[in-house]
Amino acid sequence: MEFAEYVVGRRPALMRFATVLTCQTWLAEDIVSDVLGRAFERWDRISVMAEPHAYVRRMVVNEYLSWRRRLARTSPRAEVAEDVPVGDGSDERAARDAMIRRLARLPRRQRAAVVLRYYAGLPDAEIAVELGCRVTTVRSQISRALATLRVDLTANPHTYQETR
Amino acid sequence: MTDLRALNDAFEELERRADAATARMPLGLPPRTRPAASWSRTRLVPITLAAAVVAGVATGAVLLVPTNDPGSQTGLLAASSTPPPVTTTSTPPPPPAHESPEVLAERFRAVLGDLGTFVVTETGPGASVMTLPAGPLTGAPTTLDPEPTKQVGSSIVGTLTATGVTGGFDLLMYPGRAGDKAQCALPDEPSCTVRDLPDGSTLATGQFGLEGSGVTNEVKLIRPDGLVFGMHVSNRQSPKGSGPVLAGHPPLTVEQLVAIATSDRW
Numbered sequence: 292m293e294f295a296e297y298v299v300g301r302r303p304a305l306m307r308f309a310t311v312l313t314c315q316t317w318l319a320e321d322i323v324s325d326v327l328g329r330a331f332e333r334w335d336r337i338s339v340m341a342e343p344h345a346y347v348r349r350m351v352v353n354e355y356l357s358w359r360r361r362l363a364r365t366s367p368r369a370e371v372a373e374d375v376p377v378g379d380g381s382d383e384r385a386a387r388d389a390m391i392r393r394l395a396r397l398p399r400r401q402r403a404a405v406v407l408r409y410y411a412g413l414p415d416a417e418i419a420v421e422l423g424c425r426v427t428t429v430r431s432q433i434s435r436a437l438a439t440l441r442v443d444l445t446a447n448p449h450t451y452q453e454t455r
Numbered sequence: 456m457t458d459l460r461a462l463n464d465a466f467e468e469l470e471r472r473a474d475a476a477t478a479r480m481p482l483g484l485p486p487r488t489r490p491a492a493s494w495s496r497t498r499l500v501p502i503t504l505a506a507a508v509v510a511g512v513a514t515g516a517v518l519l520v521p522t523n524d525p526g527s528q529t530g531l532l533a534a535s536s537t538p539p540p541v542t543t544t545s546t547p548p549p550p551p552a553h554e555s556p557e558v559l560a561e562r563f564r565a566v567l568g569d570l571g572t573f574v575v576t577e578t579g580p581g582a583s584v585m586t587l588p589a590g591p592l593t594g595a596p597t598t599l600d601p602e603p604t605k606q607v608g609s610s611i612v613g614t615l616t617a618t619g620v621t622g623g624f625d626l627l628m629y630p631g632r633a634g635d636k637a638q639c640a641l642p643d644e645p646s647c648t649v650r651d652l653p654d655g656s657t658l659a660t661g662q663f664g665l666e667g668s669g670v671t672n673e674v675k676l677i678r679p680d681g682l683v684f685g686m687h688v689s690n691r692q693s694p695k696g697s698g699p700v701l702a703g704h705p706p707l708t709v710e711q712l713v714a715i716a717t718s719d720r721w
Contacts, residue, residue: 302477316472319476386464390461409459409462423583442459
């Protein structure tokens with residue numbers, strides 16, 4: 292697969308993943324641009340992998356977790372936390388926006404673990420590889436995150452698979 | 456409490472925002488002939504990313520290393536298999552500073568001397584290495600994923616006090632790729648400087664203003680053999696610039712960081 296073909300086909304999915312991961316479209320744009328830049332430089336090797344997209348997605352996670360991204364100066368532009376969930380008066384929308392704000396306030400590794408499991412649909416073993424930690428650590432991170440998100444798994448247990 | 460539907464709704468809303476942002480983005484595809492780094496921004500050039508989180512430690516780096524990259528192998532070999540110097544005594548050579556966080560802390564204490572004191576609160580490896588599958592560069596797909604991430608070097612995180620000023624710091628060392636050049640974490644910052652040293656090392660320094668009254672000073676040194684030294688000090692409790700402000704300025708200046716990075720006591 293040519294790099295241009297990959298970008299045209301997969302950049303929207305990468306942007307979605309990065310936005311869900313960061314809760315901020317400006318940061319997602321920045322991360323995806325940086326990652327695609329580095330992927331371009333190594334495309335000869337990445338393109339021969341069975342799942343180039345999985346590898347590039349992993350690059351997105353690593354970039355998101357990198358310390359350069361963790362500088363406090365990069366945090367105040369959060370667009371999500373400023374949303375006021377009263378626009379249309381809908382309870383569903385208010386609950387959704389409240390959930391986004393809670394998601395945005397999660398520690399980065401907890402948020403990454405939640406997104407990889409419930410958005411990307413990865414098993415815990417693969418999440419552990421992506422985050423460079425043990426499976427038990429992944430599970431404890433997710434458990435703490437769900438408590439913060441006030442998600443009760445027994446209420447309606449199901450998971451999500453990335454389809455794009 | 457709610458259920459996973461609320462989380463799914465949140466994901467869908469974020470997807471919608473992502474799609475709107477994507478629609479505004481120029482495609483910006485690179486030319487078909489690939490001049491080096493023609494797609495990337497200035498700060499995309501280095502293979503060494505500016506530090507990513509590794510397990511349990513909030514500092515470190517990620518390297519993308521082609522397994523058959525001669526430069527990479529040379530760099531690692533140079534750092535790890537250089538024969539010990541001939542000596543007439545039985546005293547073994549000291550371990551490299553990056554051998555373990557404990558050795559790194561001990562060596563840092565010696566380098567710091569009377570300049571200050573520090574307390575280590577976190578330790579871990581210096582970098583995670585993601586290795587791309589070996590060639591051939593053409594043909595059928597090779598493997599589903601790259602080889603398992605490998606961790607190299609050491610890092611320490613904590614608080615440092617110098618001349619009565621306390622702040623957060625982190626310090627990492629790891630054997631990287633020979634020939635890599637040091638870069639600032641934020642290369643577009645006016646305070647960023649990068650220069651070559653007489654021994655072939657490259658040195659990058661910077662000072663970054665943070666939210667509120669936060670300031671972080673940074674130094675990055677990459678030696679000719681690829682050994683990477685990185686350090687940050689902040690007037691906030693975390694060297695990443697978060698946590699409470701502990702002082703009006705970082706406990707060490709950029710010049711002092713340079714003196715530490717280039718010390719021959721490592």
